[in-house]
Amino acid sequence: EDQVTQSPEALRLQEGESSSLNCSYTVSGLRGLFWYRQDPGKGPEFLFTLYSAGEEKEKERLKATLTKKESFLHITAPKPEDSATYLCAVQVAGDFNKFYFGSGTKLNVKP
């Protein structure tokens, strides 16, 4: 059964305290893995796409990596404005309309 699991469910960090969020997936075939950021009362905002194991993408304090079983979103020296829920989604190979979303990690960065 195809599924995506994110951990931890919630993460509290002090400003400047680096950490990583995990997205584990089990799908019949991976077309792409996507990371989104969602602020309360808003729709998800696209961050990264990863297509193959070993690929890395960076944007400001965020870096996303991908293996054959999981993806990590590394947050370096986070700031309070990085507080949000981070969602990952997997697109299935052969049916690019098929996406599976994780339940998200709610990140709270305290000043």
Add this chain to the structure above:
Amino acid sequence: GAVVSQHPSRVICKSGTSVKIECRSLDFQATTMFWYRQFPKKSLMLMATSNEGSKATYEQGVEKDKFLINHASLTLSTLTVTSAHPEDSSFYICSASLGDQPQHFGDGTRLSIL
């Protein structure tokens, strides 16, 4: 980046009213649009997928006659919640994609049925 506009952002109406939500891709032609429902502190629940000019594909458990989806053009899809009741109150989010590209989301519609 790609922009998806969703309107209205908030609706409050009486039970029995039908409510239409619009989703527009502003700077790209969307071959596929998706409609999601999100409960508090929960992730996105896919309701249906629609391709321009075709009937929407609904997920299991989603009532087709309750949630009418129209995807009349490559830039516009609408979701109509017919005869809405309090249990239909939720946060509805649309997204749009072009081919196998990532989905880009609207900012959601908060629907409250009294």
